[in-house]
Amino acid sequence: MPKADIDYSLYLVTGRELLPEGKDYYESLEESLQGGVTVVQVREKDIDTGEFVEIARRTKEITDKYNVPLLINDRIDVYLAVRCAGIHIGQSDMPLAQARALAGDDAVIGISVGNIDEAQAAIAGHADYVGVGAVWPTGSKDVTKKVKLGPDGVGRVLDVLAESKTPAVAIGGIHAPNVPFLLHGSISPNARNSLDGIAVISAVVASKTPREAAANLRNIVDSFKRVRRSAPAAPAFVLESSPVRSTEALVSGVAALMEVIQREVPLVHQITNNVVINDSANATLAIGASPIMATNPRDVADLSPAIGALLVNFGTITDKEGMLVAGRQANVNRKPLVYDPVAVGATSFRRETSKELLAHWQPTVIKGNAAEIGALAQLTEVESRGVDSVGKGFADPANVVRTLARKRAAIVVLTGEEDYLSDGDVVLRTSNGHALLGKITGSGCMTGTLVASFCAAARLHHLAGGKGSVFENDSQLVQGDMLLGALAGVLVFNCAAERAAERDDVRGPGTFRAALIDELANMPAADLVKRAKVEIL
Numbered sequence: 001m002p003k004a005d006i007d008y009s010l011y012l013v014t015g016r017e018l019l020p021e022g023k024d025y026y027e028s029l030e031e032s033l034q035g036g037v038t039v040v041q042v043r044e045k046d047i048d049t050g051e052f053v054e055i056a057r058r059t060k061e062i063t064d065k066y067n068v069p070l071l072i073n074d075r076i077d078v079y080l081a082v083r084c085a086g087i088h089i090g091q092s093d094m095p096l097a098q099a100r101a102l103a104g105d106d107a108v109i110g111i112s113v114g115n116i117d118e119a120q121a122a123i124a125g126h127a128d129y130v131g132v133g134a135v136w137p138t139g140s141k142d143v144t145k146k147v148k149l150g151p152d153g154v155g156r157v158l159d160v161l162a163e164s165k166t167p168a169v170a171i172g173g174i175h176a177p178n179v180p181f182l183l184h185g186s187i188s189p190n191a192r193n194s195l196d197g198i199a200v201i202s203a204v205v206a207s208k209t210p211r212e213a214a215a216n217l218r219n220i221v222d223s224f225k226r227v228r229r230s231a232p233a234a235p236a237f238v239l240e241s242s243p244v245r246s247t248e249a250l251v252s253g254v255a256a257l258m259e260v261i262q263r264e265v266p267l268v269h270q271i272t273n274n275v276v277i278n279d280s281a282n283a284t285l286a287i288g289a290s291p292i293m294a295t296n297p298r299d300v301a302d303l304s305p306a307i308g309a310l311l312v313n314f315g316t317i318t319d320k321e322g323m324l325v326a327g328r329q330a331n332v333n334r335k336p337l338v339y340d341p342v343a344v345g346a347t348s349f350r351r352e353t354s355k356e357l358l359a360h361w362q363p364t365v366i367k368g369n370a371a372e373i374g375a376l377a378q379l380t381e382v383e384s385r386g387v388d389s390v391g392k393g394f395a396d397p398a399n400v401v402r403t404l405a406r407k408r409a410a411i412v413v414l415t416g417e418e419d420y421l422s423d424g425d426v427v428l429r430t431s432n433g434h435a436l437l438g439k440i441t442g443s444g445c446m447t448g449t450l451v452a453s454f455c456a457a458a459r460l461h462h463l464a465g466g467k468g469s470v471f472e473n474d475s476q477l478v479q480g481d482m483l484l485g486a487l488a489g490v491l492v493f494n495c496a497a498e499r500a501a502e503r504d505d506v507r508g509p510g511t512f513r514a515a516l517i518d519e520l521a522n523m524p525a526a527d528l529v530k531r532a533k534v535e536i537l
């Protein structure tokens with residue numbers, strides 16, 4: 001029998017102990033195949049060999065009916081008895097070379113990998129595919145001693161696998177709401193390699209309706225693959241279908257979002273630092289949105305369905321648990337998530353916290369000054385002094401934002417005298433603002449607040465546009481033009497600052513700060529259209 005050609009898109013690992021009460025294993029399996037499972041692995045930990053062989057044999061009868069390949073977990077003797085497509089082995093099972101010698105060249109042999117060294121060994125041993133995990137904690141197996149890779153860690157393994165083109169599925173804690181985040185967030189930073197599929201137990205087996213559960217997961221994976229094939233370089237989850245723009249269209253789009261905010265009054269959830277909470281809340285109110293500054297993990301989980309967008313600004317990092325929960329819920333509820341990693345490069349604590357947050361959720365927009373963006377991009381060109389950047393800035397800022405946007409599959413906003421924004425494809429430069437912004441605290445943080453508010457508006461604008469809640473593709477994390485939302489936040493803030501600085505009653509930073517809030521509230525959209533200096537690079 002020639003080696004099976006496997007579609008790894010939706011890889012079902014069986015788990016009879018997780019079946020809902022009264023659900024028969026074979027019935028559940030057949031329904032999941034009807035839903036779109038593309039490969040099955042029989043995994044049995046506590047039964048005698050005879051029973052394992054019998055279950056594998058009956059399972060194969062069913063998978064054969066649907067032309068879906070079957071693999072056996074760990075046990076080469078069971079594989080040899082039923083002669084299915086192959087086996088899956090773990091790091092503590094029989095070594096790969098020995099497994100190959102016993103199973104033969106026609107057997108598909110997959111191996112579990114949890115880090116880069118294991119991935120390299122899998123390539124050297126000619127594994128046919130790898131199972132990368134654990135991505136997240138899971139109740140289906142004891143993974144307490146394993147590193148939880150998060151989408152980021154999976155991406156690092158995918159970089160190693162890219163050259164050999166070894167197929168990879170991710171495993172561990174994967175459920176429909178976190179699949180878009182996993183697929184996009186694990187696109188590998190250098191080679192831009194992506195997962196061939198997802199492996200799940202409970203997301204399908206524990207469902208009372210495995211057909212629907214499998215169909216939903218399959219849709220998400222298929223859409224992701226479709227979009228990757230058509231636009232491999234683009235972070236497609238945030239792009240609207242037509243990225244072609246003119247500066248006039250962008251600026252009038254910003255003016256339209258100003259009206260959306262006034263009309264829809266989106267709730268903007270902000271977990272921000274205690275230096276700026278009050279100013280950020282007032283800036284939100286001034287543009288017509290509604291701030292909520294909750295931080296308790298229980299509070300933020302309940303809030304998520306109601307919010308328009310979430311801002312996570314970790315200036316004083318007192319609420320990490322709330323940030324983790326709120327961000328994950330924003331992904332689950334497909335709400336824009338704006339990440340402001342204040343002074344991320346300044347201390348090891350900040351770098352580690354940022355890494356942890358980014359392993360838990362996928363931001364829609366990352367906003368920072370040159371030192372912060374440089375730290376995330378792992379560039380040493382610009383350094384930080386506290387929360388500020390020092391030095392001349394990047395030699396090629398457009399390239400920095402474009403590259404980081406691609407790497408992180410997010411919109412990147414680099415603030416400074418000139419602001420650069422990119423979705424990984426288009427780069428925009430804006431040059432509004434005023435020197436007095438550098439004389440008050442929290443101007444960068446308020447920009448983040450406005451970016452979050454206008455991303456909420458961009459999503460609402462999309463929903464009101466007749467497309468309803470139908471996603472352009474099932475793997476999209478948020479709807480609406482997030483690049484436009486980010487641009488609106490930057491422009492509205494900087495144009496309001498110009499207006500404030502021009503006022504006769506402004507005599508320094510104190511009066512400027514108050515006037516800025518006034519101008520955020522009073523600036524007519526027509527004046528923003530006149531002032532906006534936007535270039536498409």
Ligand SMILES: Cc1ncc(COP(=O)(O)OP(=O)(O)O)c(N)n1
Nearest residue numbers: 073088089090091112131132171199
């Ligand atoms: C697709 C896939 N990936 C990883 C595993 C885990 O296998 P292993 O490390 O052998 O652990 P056990 O499954 O034996 O607990 C898997 N089964 N499938």
Ligand SMILES: Cc1nc(C(=O)O)sc1CCOP(=O)(O)O
Nearest residue numbers: 133134138140172173200201202
């Ligand atoms: C079998 C298995 N192996 C893992 C690993 O990390 O190697 S995690 C895991 C369990 C996956 O179950 P669920 O989809 O229910 O989280």
